[in-house]
Amino acid sequence: MNSLVMGLVLGAATIWGAVWTLPDNNLHVVVCDVGQGDAILVSLGTNQMLIDGGPDNSVLGCLARHMPFYDRQLEIMLMTHPQADHLNGLNFVAERYSVSYFIRSNVANTTVGFKKLIQVTAQVPQNFVTAGETIKISDGKTSVNFKIIWPTAEFVQQNSDRAVDLNDFGVSGILTFDSFDMLLTADADSRVEPAEIATRLLKEVEILKVPHHGSKTGMLPAWLDLVSPQMAVISVGKNNRYGHPTREALDLLSSRHIKTFRTDQNGDVEIISDGTKWRYNLQYGN
């Protein structure tokens, strides 16, 4: 009898908890606070796309904060490029969540973390993407598109077996939800930005995820003016050994009067859009 009452009470609490965390109809993009690295969660309804996983298991905390507790499925896991600060966390994610698709650029690495990830995701359908392709996330009524702008198929073909910086392969794209656009850039920085411009896939966006944690070689002024965001987010760790974000990057953003938030100061930076208007929500310092 006692255990029946307890079961009913707990059942009711669980259901209330589930109702309380029921998702809305807006697009939510969370630039997760994962220390020095990238992890970005894109949610529409109960569908999620996780772009990169950060350097360790702190991405799990971000998923816990921004996904309903009963949702144990990630529809898409995307790895921009196989470097530790973008991929190691994906190992923890793949062990705990069921992943429907694993998408990445066709380039490998020799690290233990990368080999483990390939092992852990062996049963997950995988796709390589290149510029011009679009990933579509739909919840039935509305949909959000992620149009890949980099790397181009030619670039991957010409450079994948050469000793090119893996950052140059970073999958970048524009997330579009009706009239709202956000550019996600991975670590692809000023070395490839002229080529990005040449693809003619870049356009003006509302929000920019700053390339390469705000490194010195992050943004060309011409590239930034083409993208011309109203707000920028830098995914960066406290006291990191690279000195990110650099004075140069911050000055360039402030010279264009672009409101800038940083995950080392603001924690998770969440952007919410209904397709026309957008707003942001910070973990710290709202």
Added chain:
Amino acid sequence: MVLVGLFLLGLRIWYLRQEKFQYQVGQRVRITATVRGESIKVYQKLYLVIEEIAIEIPPSISVEYGDRLAITGTLISSVVKVKSAQFGLLQPHFQVIAHQQSVLAGVYKIRQRLIQGLTRWLPVDEAALDAGILLGGTEDMSSQLKLAFRRTGLSHIVAASGYNVTVVAGWTMLLFTRWFHRRLAIILGIGSIVLYVLLAGVTAAVVRAGIMSSSAWIGQLWGREADSLWLLGLAGWVMLMVNPAYASDIGFQLSMAATAGILWFRPAGDLWTSLAAQATTIPLILHHFGSLSVIAPLANLLLLWLVPPIMQVGAIGLVIGPVNWLVWPMLKLMTTTVIWLSSWSWSSWQVGQLSWWWVGAYYLVVILIGQIAKLKFQNYNSKL
């Protein structure tokens, strides 16, 4: 008998001193050891602790339970505080010599499986808390929550403790006495306690409780009721004889002190039990960590009642996955409350580390007060 016991213990420690290797900074060493526990995470880095040396494991190397390792490097004085390590190892070179299959490694695999099962149903911190309450350990817990548990004086909840062993012992006896003869039930009960101790990672607290429960049962087989304080002394003595290094294990010290406090004061009710345990562990916590959780009594009062139902439903959840969603509301309530309580600036005071002399003086005063209270109580009784 007590004197003989102490003499033997002294002999054991003296013998250990003789065979102990003297480490020196700058020495080039080659260590061979078998991995027999968790690696420890400090500021995103993994460490193995071998005797007094904390060795950083580079991210490019994966070390598994049961691996026999040969590690070479140069001794330096310890940079980070990992357990009681005095030394670190500069540029360690790892080599896995062999992988030993053992019962322990097998049980450890089961532990990992069980915890992994939880992590597929629950968000990371709730899964880590559930695993901590059921099996002990905080491996996957975010540093924020770990700190919150420490600041609120609730870390004992996530360290598999004597309480867990008592619960396991109670459950198994309830089941086994229904089916078997009492003698067989006790033997099976001891077997399941040993299994639980292994599953909980053979930490000092569960070993202590395991020895106490088992020896109480064996006493019953012989028809003897044993005094619990004596059993505690016996458990401590056996552990130190087998491994004198327990003496410097913080978990061992806290577990012995807390149990002694509870058995000696004989408190009634949850609140008084946790207060009794706090009264005898405070000087040790001050000695090792230098901080005093002011909010601990309130935090324990608010949250301890959640532990038994989490254990009951959580244990079912280890086997039947969806049941974990019924545990979730309780886990979420606990994580939210702990973080809320610890966010108050006054919930934990940094008072500086106490020397062993003060720890000794504290216990002397506690014992004196206790004895006087007992004498008064007896006088009062005899006058009636």
